[in-house]
Amino acid sequence: MITRREFMMGTGASALGLLGVAGPRAAMAEGSGPPILRAREVPVRLLPDDYPETRLWSFADATPGQTLRLKQGARLVRRLVNDLPAATSVHWHGIRIDNAMDGVAGLTQDPVEPGGSFDYDFVLPDAGTWWYHAHTRSHEQVARGLYGALIVDEAEPPEVDRDEVLVLDDWRLNPRDGQIDPDFANMHDLSHGGRLGNFVTTNGRHDLTLEVRRHERLRLRLINAANARIFVLALAGLDGWIMAHDGMPLPRPEPVGNVVILAPAQRVDLIVDVVADEGESAHVVRIERNDGFSQVELRVTGVESRARRSAPGPLPQNPRMEVPGIEGARRLRLVMEGGAMGRMDAAILDGRRQSFRDIAQAGRFWAFNGVVGMTEAPLAELARGETARIEIVNDTVFPHAMHLHGMHVREILPDGALGPLRDTILVSRGEIREIAFLADNPGDWLLHCHMLAHAAAGMTTWLRVA
Ligand code: C2O
Ligand code: CU
Numbered sequence: 001m002i003t004r005r006e007f008m009m010g011t012g013a014s015a016l017g018l019l020g021v022a023g024p025r026a027a028m029a030e031g032s033g034p035p036i037l038r039a040r041e042v043p044v045r046l047l048p049d050d051y052p053e054t055r056l057w058s059f060a061d062a063t064p065g066q067t068l069r070l071k072q073g074a075r076l077v078r079r080l081v082n083d084l085p086a087a088t089s090v091h092w093h094g095i096r097i098d099n100a101m102d103g104v105a106g107l108t109q110d111p112v113e114p115g116g117s118f119d120y121d122f123v124l125p126d127a128g129t130w131w132y133h134a135h136t137r138s139h140e141q142v143a144r145g146l147y148g149a150l151i152v153d154e155a156e157p158p159e160v161d162r163d164e165v166l167v168l169d170d171w172r173l174n175p176r177d178g179q180i181d182p183d184f185a186n187m188h189d190l191s192h193g194g195r196l197g198n199f200v201t202t203n204g205r206h207d208l209t210l211e212v213r214r215h216e217r218l219r220l221r222l223i224n225a226a227n228a229r230i231f232v233l234a235l236a237g238l239d240g241w242i243m244a245h246d247g248m249p250l251p252r253p254e255p256v257g258n259v260v261i262l263a264p265a266q267r268v269d270l271i272v273d274v275v276a277d278e279g280e281s282a283h284v285v286r287i288e289r290n291d292g293f294s295q296v297e298l299r300v301t302g303v304e305s306r307a308r309r310s311a312p313g314p315l316p317q318n319p320r321m322e323v324p325g326i327e328g329a330r331r332l333r334l335v336m337e338g339g340a341m342g343r344m345d346a347a348i349l350d351g352r353r354q355s356f357r358d359i360a361q362a363g364r365f366w367a368f369n370g371v372v373g374m375t376e377a378p379l380a381e382l383a384r385g386e387t388a389r390i391e392i393v394n395d396t397v398f399p400h401a402m403h404l405h406g407m408h409v410r411e412i413l414p415d416g417a418l419g420p421l422r423d424t425i426l427v428s429r430g431e432i433r434e435i436a437f438l439a440d441n442p443g444d445w446l447l448h449c450h451m452l453a454h455a456a457a458g459m460t461t462w463l464r465v466a
Contacts, residue, residue, distance in 0.1 A: 099443025
């Protein structure tokens with residue numbers, strides 16, 4: 001029995017399902033050109049059987065889009081073919097990429113019109129768990145399903161029994177017809193916590209179930225593809241280590257504590273051992289308020305070995321992971337303002353100072369340093385090889401997931417130590433956090449909130465590395 005409550009909450013029921021990581025249709029060559037990555041609208045069985053199929057936009061016949069999997073150092077070559085009714089482009093999130101391949105329509109390339117194509121061709125310098133997604137009207141297109149996982153394998157991957165890609169999303173569906181709610185300009189979403197869904201999935205399933213064996217060792221690659229939802233996750237019947245954040249390996253695996261927080265666009269690589277008994281289930285648990293829901297069920301159907309094996313060593317480090325010269329670094333500041341219940345009473349929009357009310361009337365709600373949205377001039381122009389630090393001041397009452405394109409950052413922790421290398425940093429309401437990065441990748445790079453409705457409503461700026 002499917003109840004309305006189940007639909008609204010997206011709880012993990014325990015129906016049996018098999019993991020479908022890769023889109024079934026592999027990239028196919030058309031003529032002699034590069035392999036195709038096709039964006040199109042497809043009906044997908046997202047909801048339980050008594051609902052209609054949901055029409056999504058996808059890079060496959062299913063959701064998530066194709067999982068692209070290559071070796072570290074390889075070249076990724078794909079021809080994006082746009083069969084959608086709208087212009088699009090592909091951003092390769094977290095890849096320290098050649099700027100011309102970054103996929104930001106209006107900054108690094110023109111949008112690809114319906115019927116058009118664009119050839120992406122770049123080297124993958126870093127092993128890890130990445131993802132790709134539309135970067136044209138992304139607050140709409142990502143919400144419609146335009147994304148996939150991009151897995152880059154280490155030359156010598158760690159020893160695990162299985163490697164599972166788990167793409168988390170929440171969909172805003174109309175409960176009457178099961179279709180994507182098309183209200184992408186919803187004022188409440190834009191001005192509050194972003195577009196939160198009412199149906200939560202892993203790999204396109206609300207009841208994803210894997211069969212595992214006791215003491216089996218799994219690498220779990222969790223990717224948050226949601227527009228705005230911050231997933232708070234815990235493990236039950238699993239015990240393990242955080243190996244990497246946002247694709248980048250930690251120098252030492254860290255035991256998974258009580259919770260793992262995954263902001264929009266963030267990834268985490270875990271290595272976990274199944275410690276639940278045969279006949280039981282282990283779970284990746286999603287915590288909401290004080291309730292736990294099964295995000296992924298792992299049914300223990302056998303025993304892999306009598307004893308657990310020893311703790312894993314770290315993943316091999318990627319190149320260029322240092323951020324040198326923090327002390328003498330160029331200092332920048334990014335003050336976030338606006339939103340509902342915020343203190344912003346005016347800001348610059350379209351080159352003029354306007355009242356918050358007029359800005360809101362234009363469907364914008366947020367500012368960086370008193371400016372709403374993209375500007376002619378970059379926030380800063382950095383010399384190639386320079387180290388920069390940015391103090392991020394969240395003067396709003398909402399959390400924001402700040403993402404820098406093209407380079408990874410480290411947080412400067414209160415004690416002066418450097419945090420792990422990341423591409424997306426969650427900054428809670430009222431917080432001040434400082435990040436530092438080596439500006440070693442030339443080009444024009446976005447810096448924006450990955451709560452995509454926030455980015456659309458003003459929280460987008462850019463840096464130039466010349
Ligand atoms: Cu994943 Cu500019 O984004
Ligand atoms: Cu935000």
